Amino acid sequence: MNWEVVIGLEIHAQLSTKSKLFSGAATSFGAEPNTNTTLVDLGMPGALPVFNKEALRMAVMFGHAVNAEIGMKSVFARKNYFYPDLPKGYQTSQMDDPIVGKGYLDIPMEDGSVKRVGITRAHLEEDAGKSLHEDFHGMTGIDLNRSSTPLLEIVSEPDIRSAKEAVAYVKMIHSIVTYLGICDGNMAEGSMRCDVNLSLRPKGQQEFGTRTEIKNVNSFRFIEKAILCEIERQADILEDGGKIVQETRLYDPDKDETRSMRTKEDANDYRYFPCPDLLPVVIDQEYVDAIKASLPELPSQKAARFQEAYQLSEYDAGVLSASRAMADYFETVAATCNNAKVSANWVMGELSKLLNQSNLDITDSPVSATALGELLVRIEDNTINGKTAKSVLQAMWDGEGSADEIISAKGLKQVTDTGAIETMIQGIIDANAAQVEQYRAADEDKRKKMIGFFMGQVMKASQGKANPGVVTPILTKLLNG
Amino acid sequence: MTTQSIAELSQQLANKEVSSVELTKDYLARIKQHDGALNSYITVTEEIALAQAEYADKLIQQGNTSPLTGIPVAHKDLFCTDGVLTTCASKMLHNFVPPYESTVTQRIKSAGAVMLGKTNMDEFAMGSSNENSHFGAVKNPWDLTKVPGGSSGGSAAAVAANLCVAATGTDTGGSIRQPASFCGITGLKPTYGRVSRFGMIAYASSLDQAGPMARSAQDCAYLLQAIAGFDHNDSTCSEVATEDYLAGLDQPLNGLRIGLPKEYFGEGLQEGVAVAIQNAVKEFEKLGATVVDISLPNLQLSIPSYYVIAPSEASSNLSRFDGVRYGYRCEDPKDLMDMYKRSRAEGFGKEVQKRIMVGTYALSEGYYDAYYLKAQRIRRLIKEDFVNALKQVDVIMGPVAPTTAFGLGAKTDDPVAMYLEDIYTLSVNLAGIPAMSIPVGFADNMPVGLQIMGNYFAEAKLLNVAHQYQLATDWHQQTPNLAEGA
Numbered sequence: 001m002n003w004e005v006v007i008g009l010e011i012h013a014q015l016s017t018k019s020k021l022f023s024g025a026a027t028s029f030g031a032e033p034n035t036n037t038t039l040v041d042l043g044m045p046g047a048l049p050v051f052n053k054e055a056l057r058m059a060v061m062f063g064h065a066v067n068a069e070i071g072m073k074s075v076f077a078r079k080n081y082f083y084p085d086l087p088k089g090y091q092t093s094q095m096d097d098p099i100v101g102k103g104y105l106d107i108p109m110e111d112g113s114v115k116r117v118g119i120t121r122a123h124l125e126e127d128a129g130k131s132l133h134e135d136f137h138g139m140t141g142i143d144l145n146r147s148s149t150p151l152l153e154i155v156s157e158p159d160i161r162s163a164k165e166a167v168a169y170v171k172m173i174h175s176i177v178t179y180l181g182i183c184d185g186n187m188a189e190g191s192m193r194c195d196v197n198l199s200l201r202p203k204g205q206q207e208f209g210t211r212t213e214i215k216n217v218n219s220f221r222f223i224e225k226a227i228l229c230e231i232e233r234q235a236d237i238l239e240d241g242g243k244i245v246q247e248t249r250l251y252d253p254d255k256d257e258t259r260s261m262r263t264k265e266d267a268n269d270y271r272y273f274p275c276p277d278l279l280p281v282v283i284d285q286e287y288v289d290a291i292k293a294s295l296p297e298l299p300s301q302k303a304a305r306f307q308e309a310y311q312l313s314e315y316d317a318g319v320l321s322a323s324r325a326m327a328d329y330f331e332t333v334a335a336t337c338n339n340a341k342v343s344a345n346w347v348m349g350e351l352s353k354l355l356n357q358s359n360l361d362i363t364d365s366p367v368s369a370t371a372l373g374e375l376l377v378r379i380e381d382n383t384i385n386g387k388t389a390k391s392v393l394q395a396m397w398d399g400e401g402s403a404d405e406i407i408s409a410k411g412l413k414q415v416t417d418t419g420a421i422e423t424m425i426q427g428i429i430d431a432n433a434a435q436v437e438q439y440r441a442a443d444e445d446k447r448k449k450m451i452g453f454f455m456g457q458v459m460k461a462s463q464g465k466a467n468p469g470v471v472t473p474i475l476t477k478l479l480n481g
Numbered sequence: 482m483t484t485q486s487i488a489e490l491s492q493q494l495a496n497k498e499v500s501s502v503e504l505t506k507d508y509l510a511r512i513k514q515h516d517g518a519l520n521s522y523i524t525v526t527e528e529i530a531l532a533q534a535e536y537a538d539k540l541i542q543q544g545n546t547s548p549l550t551g552i553p554v555a556h557k558d559l560f561c562t563d564g565v566l567t568t569c570a571s572k573m574l575h576n577f578v579p580p581y582e583s584t585v586t587q588r589i590k591s592a593g594a595v596m597l598g599k600t601n602m603d604e605f606a607m608g609s610s611n612e613n614s615h616f617g618a619v620k621n622p623w624d625l626t627k628v629p630g631g632s633s634g635g636s637a638a639a640v641a642a643n644l645c646v647a648a649t650g651t652d653t654g655g656s657i658r659q660p661a662s663f664c665g666i667t668g669l670k671p672t673y674g675r676v677s678r679f680g681m682i683a684y685a686s687s688l689d690q691a692g693p694m695a696r697s698a699q700d701c702a703y704l705l706q707a708i709a710g711f712d713h714n715d716s717t718c719s720e721v722a723t724e725d726y727l728a729g730l731d732q733p734l735n736g737l738r739i740g741l742p743k744e745y746f747g748e749g750l751q752e753g754v755a756v757a758i759q760n761a762v763k764e765f766e767k768l769g770a771t772v773v774d775i776s777l778p779n780l781q782l783s784i785p786s787y788y789v790i791a792p793s794e795a796s797s798n799l800s801r802f803d804g805v806r807y808g809y810r811c812e813d814p815k816d817l818m819d820m821y822k823r824s825r826a827e828g829f830g831k832e833v834q835k836r837i838m839v840g841t842y843a844l845s846e847g848y849y850d851a852y853y854l855k856a857q858r859i860r861r862l863i864k865e866d867f868v869n870a871l872k873q874v875d876v877i878m879g880p881v882a883p884t885t886a887f888g889l890g891a892k893t894d895d896p897v898a899m900y901l902e903d904i905y906t907l908s909v910n911l912a913g914i915p916a917m918s919i920p921v922g923f924a925d926n927m928p929v930g931l932q933i934m935g936n937y938f939a940e941a942k943l944l945n946v947a948h949q950y951q952l953a954t955d956w957h958q959q960t961p962n963l964a965e966g967a
Contacts, residue, residue, distance in 0.1 A: 039581055043801045045574070046561045046583060046680040048715050078797050080844070082821055089800020142805065271844035273853060276686035276794050278716050 001239060003200040005231050006208055007160035008120075010195040011173055013152045013183040014127070015058045021126045021150035022049030022092065022278075029189055033132075033143035041129075041147040043087025048277050051076075055150040056281060058182035059099045059124055060291045062152060065176045065298055066119045068103025073282050074123075076275040081268045085129035085142050093153075095272045098123035099281065100152075105176075106300070107168050108318050117169050118157030125151050152182070158197065158208065163227040167220050170194060171322070174220075175299045179324045187218050194223055199244070200234045209234075210244040214251050214258055226251035230258050302327055310340035319348055325362050329369045336373020339380055346376060350390060354397055367396050375403035382467050388412050414467040421458075421466055422474050428457045429478055439479055447479075454479065484643045484960055487552055487700045494541055494551045501541065501551030505534035505595050508553045512597065512644050515963050518625060521638040523558045523616050524566050525598035533595040540593055548703050550593030555645040557636050558599035559606060560586045560691070561680040565596075569682050570614040571604045573802045573809045573828035583680020584712045585649055585691045592707040597645050601635030604830045605799065606656055606684040608632050609902040612893055613832045620889070621663060622961040623927055627886040630660030636694045637664040642963055647695035647704055651681060653688045654787055655881070655906025658918035661694055662881035662930020665920040667947065667957055668694040669701045672938050673913035674719035676705075677712030683798040685791035686717070688910040697957050698919065698947035702726040705940060721938050729941040730948040735769035737946065738874040744780040745879030745905055753924025758880050761921035761931045761950070765878075768949055773874050777866045782859045783908035784900060789843045789856035790911070795833075796840030802828065835896075864912040867934070871914075876946055877934040880905055881918045885927035905932060915940050919947045920956040928959070 020027055023040035039047035063070045077095040100122035107115045129144035154173060160166050174192060177183035184191050199211035214230060217223050229251075234244055249258040274280075297305070299321050306317035306327075320330045326347070334343040351372060355365060375392055378384050384392065384407060395406045407413055415421060429436055432454075439450050458471050485493075493499045509527055516522050530553065537551035556562065559569045561579035568574045582590070590596065603613040611619040611634025619634040621627040622642040629638040633650030637660035640648050650657040652670035661668030669692045676691045683689060693704030709723045739762065746755060762772060804810035804824030811827055814820030829837070843852035870877060882902055892899045909916040914937055918930035935943045951957050 042806065044561075044579070044581070044807075045567070045569075045577065045682040045801065046559075046579070046678075048679050048717075050714060050716055080797050080800060082800065082803060084803075084805050084817065087801060087806060089803060090797050269846045271797070271841065271846075271849075273793060273797070273844050273849070276717075277683075 002203040003231075003235050003238070004203045004205075005161060005227075006158045006199050006201060006211075007166050007227065008158035008197040009156045009160065009166060009169060010197070011154040011170065012193045012195075013154065013173070013177050014191040015055050015150040015152055015182055016184055017052055017054045017058070017150050019052055020148040021052050021055050021124065022148050025148070027149050031145055033141070033145060036145040037147065041087070041144050043089070049092060049275075051278060051281065052150065055124055056099065056283070057291060058180070059122065059152055060283070060288060061180045061182055061295060062122060062154070062177065063100035063103065064292050064295055065180060066100075066103040066105055066122075068119055068122070069101035070283070070288050071097055071099045071101055072284070072288075073097060073280050074099040075280045076124075076278045077272045078275045079270045079272055081270060083128065084140060085131045085144070085147070087129065087144060087147055091126060091128060092275055092278070093125035094123035097280070105169065105172055107165070107172050108303075108314065109165070109168060112314070115165055115168065117159045117165075120155040120157050122152055122154040125153055127151050163224045163231075166196070166227055167224050170220060170223055172299070175322055179296060179299055181296070187220075190218060193218050196223065196227060196230070198227060198230050198234070200231065200238060209238075210246050212244065212246065212258075213248045215248055215261065217251050222251060222253050225253070225256060226258060229256055233258065310334065310344070312340065312344055316344050316348065320344060323362070329362050329365070332369035333373040333376065336370050337376035337380060339376065342376055342379065343373070346372060350393055354393070366399065367393065371396060371402060378403055378407060382414060382416060382469060383407060384412055384414055385464070385468065388414075388464060413465065415462055415465045416467045416470050418470060418474065421470055422478070424461055424466070425458060425471070425475050425478055428454060428461060432457070436479065440481065451475065451479070484696060484958070485646075486697055487548060487646060487695070487703045490552055490646060491548045491550070495546065497541075501534040501537040501595060502531065504551065505530050505553050505597070508597055508645060515642055516644060519620050519622060519638050519642055519644070520617050521601055521619050521629075521635040521642065521644060522555065522598045523568055523570060523601050523635070526565055526596055529565065530595050530597050533590075537593050537595060547592040547707070549589065549707055551595060552646050553595045553597050554589060554704075555597050555600045555636060555639050555648040556586050556589075557602055557633050557648070557650050559602065559651060559682040560649060561682065562586055562596070562599065565599065567599065567682070568615070569605050570602045570616055571829065571833070572615045573825075574682075574807075575615065575809060577808050579680075581680065584677035584714060585681065585708045587680075588708050589649070589704070594707075600633070600639055600648060603632035603634065603656075604833050605682070605795070606632040606651055606653055606689075607795070607832050607836055609655065609659060609899055610887075610889075610892065611635065611660070612889065613830055615830060618889055621886045621927075622963060623665065624886070626888055627927065628663065628889055630663035630882070630886060632656040632660075633668075633694060634660045637661055637666055637668070640664070640666045640694050640696060641961060643960065647693060647700050649691060649704070649708075650694045651684075651689055651691045652910065653684050653690075653791060654910050655903045657692050657694055658881045658906050658916060658930065658932060659902065661918040662920075662932075663886035663928065665928030665930075665956070665959060665961075666694060667697055667701055667917065667919050667951075668692065669705060669917045669940065669943065670909065670915060671705065671709065671940055672719070672915045673910075674717055674721075675915070675938065675940065676708050677715040677718045679712055679714035679718075683794075685794040686798060687794060688787075688791055690910070697951050698917070698944045699727070699730060699951075701917075702730060702944045702948075705944070709940070719938070724941040726941050726944055729945045732945050732949075733769060734765065734946060734949050737765070737768075737770040737876065739765055739770050739772050740775035740870055740874030740877040741772055742775050742777040742780070742870070742877060742879055744777050749883045749901065749904075750880060751884040751924060754880050754883065754885060754929050757922035757924055757929035758878070758931055762878060764950060764953060765946075768953060775870045775874060775877065777863075777870060777877075777908065779859065779862045779866050780904070780908055783863055783911055784904060786856040786859040786863065786911060787903070787907040788839070788900060789852045790860065792836040792840030793843045793853050793856075794840065796837045796844065799829075799833070799837055804828070860911045863908050867908070867912045867914055871936045875935070875942065879932050881930035881932040882906070885924050885929060909934055913937065915943055917943050917947050919950060920959065921950075921954075922956055928956075
C-alpha cells in the first residue's frame with residue numbers, strides 16, 4: 001500500500017523573559033534547585049499570579065511573524081492535573097482564547113518548491129517544575145526553578161507530509177523565534193521542545209488515520225529520526241491489517257525507536273476553565289501595530305533582500321539567512337571586502353567547513369567576520385590568489401594572526417612585477433624548446449589545452465606566487481613569438 | 482470591661498488613659514476566661530500581641546499613630562500570617578506556618594494594630610454554621626447551644642463576646658454577613674476587588690472578598706480604610722481609588738431611596754426576622770429615606786449557580802493541597818497515588834471533600850457546558866438584576882438570613898436546608914457588589930441582621946447608611962451576658 005503521512009507539530013518555545021510568566025523569579029538556567037522561586041512558583045496557599053507583560057509582547061511578535069490573527073482578548077485557563085512537580089495542581093495555560101490565532105508559514109524547500117504550513121494557534125502557558133528520580137534513594141526530588149517559566153506553545157495544522165518538511169518547519173520556527181529574540185533556541189537545554197502528531201492514510205484518502213503523539217523530541221535530527229521510525233512502525237501495523245492505538249509515545253534515540261507512554265484510556269480529563277485569579281488579557285490595535293512596527297527583519301525578508309541587494313541565488317540567500325548570527329556574519333564580511341558573491345562562497349564554503357569540523361557555531365568562530373573580510377580583500381586586490389587564501393584562512397583559524405600578518409610573515413604576496421615575470425617566462429620557454437615547437441605548430445583549440453602546461457611551470461617556478469592575471473597575457477605573447 | 486468603639490479606645494490610648502499593653506492584657510485575659518466555652522480562636526498569639534502592643538505604645542509616645550494603633554484585633558485563620566500557624570481550620574494545614582504575610586493582615590499590622598490571634602472558621606471557609614472546623618464548632622455567645630453562623634463564625638463570636646475589638650473575615654457567599662447577623666455585630670463585604678486577596682487562602686477566587694467585622698459601622702470604616710485599595714500582587718484587585726470611609730459617615734439620609742426586593746420577604750422567612758427588618762425600614766423612613774418596592778427576579782437561581790461556580794473553583798484551588806510540599810501527608814504512602822488519595826481523604830473534612838467532588842464533576846468533559854457555563858450565564862442575569870435595580874434606588878435592603886441562629890447540629894444532616902441559609906447573601910457575591918449586615922433587633926432572643934446592599938464601590942454609602950441608623954438606635958451596642966467561665 002502507498003501510505004501518505006500526515007504530521008502536525010506542537011512546539012514549546014521557552015520565552016526569553018527575565019522573569020517568570022506569573023512571578024518575579026528569575027528564569028536563568030542551571031541555578032541551585034528551588035532557588036529561582038517565589039511563593040507563586042511554589043504554589044503557596046494564598047499566593048496569586050501576576051501576568052508578565054513582556055511575555056505578551058513576545059507572543060504578539062511571534063503572531064506577526066507567522067502572519068497570524070492576534071487575539072485582542074485572550075484568556076488564561078487552568079489545566080487541572082496532579083503531579084508532584086506541578087505545585088498548584090493545575091497549569092495555567094490558554095484554551096478557548098489564545099493570544100495568537102490562525103496563521104501560516106511559507107517554507108522554501110531544497111528542491112526549489114515552497115511548502116505552506118498552517119499555524120492553528122500559539123498560546124502562552126507556564127512550565128512545570130522537574131522531578132529528579134536519581135540521587136534520592138528511592139525518593140523523588142522536586143526542583144521548582146522551572147515552574148512558571150513562560151512557554152509559547154505553537155500548534156501547526158496537520159499540513160506536513162514528510163520528515164523533511166517537518167524538520168524544515170521546525171528549523172523555520174527556530175529561525176523565527178531566535179531572529180525575534182524571544183527564545184534562545186537552545187534545544188539541548190530544552191528551550192525548544194517538539195511534540196509530533198503523526199498518522200498514516202492510504203494515498204488519495206481524505207480522512208485522517210488514527211494518530212499517535214511523540215512527546216518531547218529535542219533536536220532537529222531526532223525529530224527526523226523519530227518521524228521516520230514512527231512511520232515505519234505504523235506502516236508495519238497497517239500492512240499487517242492491524243489498528244493504530246491512539247496514544248502518547250516517547251522516542252528513544254539510543255534504540256532509535258518510539259515506545260508507548262500512555263494510551264487514550266489513561267488520559268486525564270483536564271477540566272479546563274478560565275483562571276479566576278487572572279483577568280482576560282485585552283489589548284488594543286495601537287499596541288499590536290506598535291509591535292508590528294518594531295519587528296526586526298525576519299528570515300524570509302532577509303533572504304529576499306540578500307537575493308535582491310547582493311544578487312545571490314535563492315539557495316545561497318536561504319542558507320545565509322537561516323540564522324541571524326550567520327546573516328550578520330555574512331553581511332559584515334561582505335561590507336568589509338565589498339564583494340558579496342565571494343563573501344557568500346567563503347562563508348558557506350571554507351568557513352562552514354572549518355566550523356563543521358570543529359563542531360562550532362558561527363558565533364564561536366575563531367575568525368571574526370571582519371578578519372575574514374580582510375582576507376578576501378587580499379584576493380580582490382590580487383595580493384594573493386584563492387588557493388593561497390585557503391591556507392591563510394587555516395593559519396588565521398589556528399591563531400597565527402591577521403591575514404596581512406600571515407601573508408607577510410610567510411612571504412605569500414603574489415609576484416605582479418611584469419619585468420620579473422617576463423624574465424621567468426622567457427627562462428621557461430628557453431628550457432622547454434620542444435614543447436614550444438609543438439605549441440606553435442598547433443591550432444587554436446589545441447593551444448588552449450597546451451597553455452596549461454606552461455602555466456604549471458610558471459607556478460612551480462614562482463612557488464605559486466605569480467599572479468595568473470599577469471602571467472597569462474605575457475605567456476601567450478611570448479609563446480606566439 | 483465595657484465594650485468600646487475604636488474611636489473611643491484610640492482617644493483613650495492617645496490620652497494615655499490606658500496603654501495598648503494594658504488593653505491587650507485585658508483582652509488576653511478575657512480570651513482565657515471565655516474562649517474555652519466559645520472556641521472562637523484557633524491560635525492565640527499572646528507573645529506577638531504583647532510585643533506589638535509595646536511597640537504601639539512607643540508609637541503613641543512618639544505621637545506617630547493611626548486610628549488602629551494599639552487596637553487589639555483578630556484575624557480569620559485563612560489570612561497567611563508570617564511565622565504564625567495558619568490552618569484554614571483544616572487538618573490539611575494543621576501544621577502550616579506561612580513564610581509570608583497577607584496584604585490584609587500586613588496593612589492592619591502597618592496601621593499599628595495588635596494581633597490577638599487567629600479565629601476559628603468553617604474549614605476552608607466552606608459552611609454556614611462553623612461546625613465544619615477541624616478544631617471544633619464555635620458557639621454563639623448569645624446562646625451556647627446555637628451556631629454563630631459561618632464561615633467567619635470565630636471572628637463574629639469573638640467580636641460579639643468582646644474577645645477582640647474588631648476582626649477580619651472573608652465572604653464568598655455570605656461568610657461575613659451571616660455570622661455577623663447571627664452574632665449581632667456589624668460586618669461588611671466590600672465590592673469584589675476592593676480588598677486584595679493576596680495571602681488569603683482561596684476558596685472560590687471569583688467570589689472571595691475580605692472585609693471588616695466589628696461592633697459598629699464606624700469601626701468597620703476604620704478597618705476598611707486600612708485594608709482597601711490596589712495591590713499589585715492581586716491581578717483582580719481594583720485600581721479604583723478608595724474613598725475616605727469615615728468622612729462620609731455623618732451625611733444625613735434625607736432622600737435616600739431604599740429598594741425592598743419582594744423576593745427577600747417570601748416563604749421561609751422567620752416571622753420575628755421579618756418584623757425586625759420591617760421595624761428597621763421604618764426607622765430609616767424616619768431618618769428621611771423613601772422606600773421603593775423592587776424585584777430581583779433571578780434570586781432563586783443564585784443557589785444552583787453559586788453551588789456550581791464556587792465548588793468548581795474550589796476543586797482547582799484546593800488541588801495544591803497534595804501532601805507534597807506542606808501541610809498534612811498521610812503515614813507511609815505506598816506510592817504517589819496512595820499519597821495523594823490518603824493525604825487528601827484524611828486531611829480534608831467531609832464538606833470540603835463534598836465540594837471538591839461537586840466541582841470536579843461540574844468541570845468534567847461533557848458536563849462543563851451544562852453546569853459551569855450555564856451557572857456563569859445565570860451569574861450574569863443576577864448581576865443585571867442588581868445593576869437594573871440600583872438604577873432606581875441607592876441601596877437595597879432585606880434580611881441577611883431567613884432565620885436567626887439555629888441550634889448546633891440542627892442542620893448538619895440536611896445540606897439543602899443548610900445551603901438555603903445563604904439564599905439572601907449568595908447573589909451579592911455572584912454580582913460582586915458590596916453589602917453589610919447590621920444588627921436591628923432580636924427574634925426569639927437571638928440577634929437579627931439587616932442586609933444593606935449597594936452599588937459597585939459604594940462602600941462609603943453603605944457605611945454612611947449603617948452609621949446613621951446606629952446613631953439613632955442601640956442594637957449594635959447590645960452585648961451577650963457571658964457567664965463566668967463561659
